[in-house]
Amino acid sequence: MTRVKLCGITTPGDRDAAVAAGADAVGVISDVSVDTHREVAPEAAAELVAGTPGTVTSTLVTMPDSPEAAAELVGRVRPDEVQVHGMSAEGVAALARAVDVPVVAAVGADDPDATAYARAASALLVDTPSADGGGGTGETHDWTRTRAVVESVDAPVVLAGGLTPENVAEAVETVRPFGVDAASGVERPNGEKDRAAMRTFVAAVRGA
Numbered sequence: 380m381t382r383v384k385l386c387g388i389t390t391p392g393d394r395d396a397a398v399a400a401g402a403d404a405v406g407v408i409s410d411v412s413v414d415t416h417r418e419v420a421p422e423a424a425a426e427l428v429a430g431t432p433g434t435v436t437s438t439l440v441t442m443p444d445s446p447e448a449a450a451e452l453v454g455r456v457r458p459d460e461v462q463v464h465g466m467s468a469e470g471v472a473a474l475a476r477a478v479d480v481p482v483v484a485a486v487g488a489d490d491p492d493a494t495a496y497a498r499a500a501s502a503l504l505v506d507t508p509s510a511d512g513g514g515g516t517g518e519t520h521d522w523t524r525t526r527a528v529v530e531s532v533d534a535p536v537v538l539a540g541g542l543t544p545e546n547v548a549e550a551v552e553t554v555r556p557f558g559v560d561a562a563s564g565v566e567r568p569n570g571e572k573d574r575a576a577m578r579t580f581v582a583a584v585r586g587a
Contacts, residue, residue, distance in 0.1 A: 381551050382558035383584050385565060385577055387417035393572040394427055400577035401585070404436035406560070410452055411442040416570045417562060425456045437481070438462050450473065462504060472499035476546060482522045483537070487513050488524040489513035497532035504560060507540030510525065517541050517563035522553040529554060544579035551587035559584055 385397040397405050408417045410425040419427070424439060427523060431437040439458035442465045444585035447587030453461050462483040463471060475482045481501035486493050488505050497503055505528055507520045519541035527535045534555035542550055544566035563575040 381556060381584050381587065382537075384436075384558060384560040384580050385562075385572070385580075386438070386440060386539075386560050387415075387562035387566070388427060388572070389417060389419050389423075389570075391430055394431060396572060396574045397577055398432060398435050400574070401581040402435060402577070403558070404438050404460075405431055406438040406440045406562070407456070407458070407578075408440045409456065410448070410582055411464070413438070413442065415478045421452060421455050427457050428456055431459075436460060440464070442466075443474075446470050446477055449474050450477040453480060460501070464506075468499045473497060475499060475501070485539075486528075488528065493528050497534040500534060502535040502537060502557065503528065503532065504537045505539065505540055505556075506560075517565035519546070519550075520548055525556070526554045529556060542580075544576055544583050547580060548583045548587040551584060 382403040384404035385402045388394045388405045388407050394405055395434050407424045409421050409426045411418055428437040437458045438460050439456050440462045452565045460481040464485040464587035471484045483502045483504050484496040485504045485506050486496050505525045507518045526540055535562050537558040538554050538556040539560035565573055567573045
């Protein structure tokens with residue numbers, strides 16, 4: 380069964396709604412170099428993680444300056460896993476050696492180093508990155524390219540980038556990923572998570 384991560388959680392209410400919708404994982408964003416309304420301070424991230432039920436994976440999403448900075452943040456937030464953007468494969472490998480939680484490496488669908496990242500990380504997240512390397516663009520990419528990544532690496536692959544309740548079933552059928560990740564696709568215009576959209580998104584994945 381394809382796993383579902385609902386990302387960009389900023390409040391306990393949104394976290395609890397994501398859990399109630401059936402999410403397998405919730406993502407909390409902290410210490411990123413891009414301008415996003417989804418970022419929270421490390422202290423708030425730690426509180427959101429601490430309140431996540433043990434049956435749901437808490438994911439710290441970050442764009443660290445170094446493996447050491449990422450490891451320090453992991454120690455402060457104490458997530459079940461950490462997802463890193465903008466880090467080299469060598470940096471991901473160093474982070475994986477420094478922490479006792481799985482490391483998910485974010486890559487683009489056309490990243491020539493996807494295989495190296497797959498060797499360094501516990502899993503890959505294939506996203507539609509912005510020019511500054513961040514995710515959460517709300518834009519899709521060519522899913523057949525992500526399917527090629529799925530077929531070429533041994534690590535689990537999570538599909539992200541512009542997924543919505545309306546297109547996620549097609550995405551799952553095309554890519555056959557280990558998991559899918561949504562942020563903007565389940566948000567209201569004011570940035571709050573849309574409860575109905577989260578439920579519909581999870582149901583669409585389960586039915587795919």
